[in-house]
Amino acid sequence: MAAAAGGAAAAAAEAEGRVRAWAAAQAARGRRVALVTSGGTQVPLEARAVRFLENCSSGRRGAASAERLVGAGYGVCFLHRARSAFPWARALPPPGPALLDALRLTPGPPPGVAAAPAALPALLPALRAYRRAAEAGALLALEFTGLAEYLALLRAAARALAPFGSSVMFYLAAAVSDFYIPASEMPEHKIQSSEGPLQITMEMVPKMLSPLVKEWAPEAFVISFKLETDPSILIEKSRKALEKYRHQVVVANVLESRRTSVIIVTKDSETPLSLSDEEIAQGMEIEEKIVSYLQDQHTAFIEKKF
Structure with a gap:
């Protein structure tokens, strides 16, 4: 030990x-x-x-x-x-048949592996973005x-x-x-199961x-996340966390709707963010709105410090 x-x-x-x-x-x-x-x-x-x-x-x-x-x-x-x-x-298919089916063998010599054409529309933008981040040392x-x-x-x-x-x-x-x-x-x-109920x-x-x-x-500018299954206690618990720990933001969300809506809770405000049906159909993720909002909050926090 x-x-x-x-x-x-x-x-x-x-x-x-x-x-x-x-x-x-x-x-x-x-x-x-x-x-x-x-x-x-x-x-x-x-x-x-x-x-x-x-x-x-x-x-x-x-x-x-x-x-x-x-x-x-x-x-x-x-x-x-x-x-x-x-x-x-x-953007990669999950491990298993989906991933293997997204790959193709290329003839040699030497033999190689390439992405299937159907997988490229999703993979190319993600790979380009990752390469840019890696080359810039941003991750x-x-x-x-x-x-x-x-x-x-x-x-x-x-x-x-x-x-x-x-x-x-x-x-x-x-x-x-x-x-x-x-x-x-x-x-x-x-722990032995033969010893009975645990x-x-x-x-x-x-x-x-x-x-x-x-x-x-x-x-620092500190953001915590609060996930609940009971919507009726979500804001109260978020506010208690802010009061207890004295950080800046709680991103409050309910289990069933966490991928489409959140509430940004600060000392002075409650700001709901959600995706419309049209945005969901277009493949937009709620994190885009969360990050955009919190980036502005971070800017205001920095300016207040000076």
Whole structure:
């Protein structure tokens, strides 16, 4: 366990150095920086883990938002769950028959692989946009799987970005577990089903918004996301989060309608954003409206600081 903790600390320190150097390059190019968190976290139920508690998230919102932020001129540090949606790679068919059917063998020598013509209309714009971002150094990807790994990387990245002040946006779209089992209370080996029904007591995960806002990056523009299944409590809980953590914005959304409508909640306002039927038919994503609105909010935040 000590070796694992040491390895995690070394990985976080390495990530902090990478983010600091990358952010300095963004600042030299006159870019603002956004740290986008994306995907769900995994919480082990055993020390030598076979079973896990998952926060279900495809990472689509984070990936779509990262694309829009790069397009808006931001450098994006993309802190994402392994194998979740990735910016621009979303245009690829999903792994399996759909992906294999989108590929064609080309005759040699040497033999090669090409995209099927039917796949090109979606792939070409995404590939061009990714290449532009990569060549401009505008995207830095950091990958996590477990909850502890996510928290360590978030802290490391925030510390690295703190010197850049109000030009930094934290766009916290990851679905982070609220519960975990402390290492001291976790069984070492696989839990045996022969022992009968399982009862687990889990503790609350310490909220990272408080140290992020107060200590790690106190000058940054911070956006959290609130997802509920009960619309009647959504705004109240969003406002309580703003009051408790003193950050700038909550993007509030309901599970069933999260891909077509959200409410941007600030200290002084509630602004609904939604897609019309025509916009949905045209393939527009709600993240385009979210990022456009929050970019203006970030500009106002920076101007207020000066």
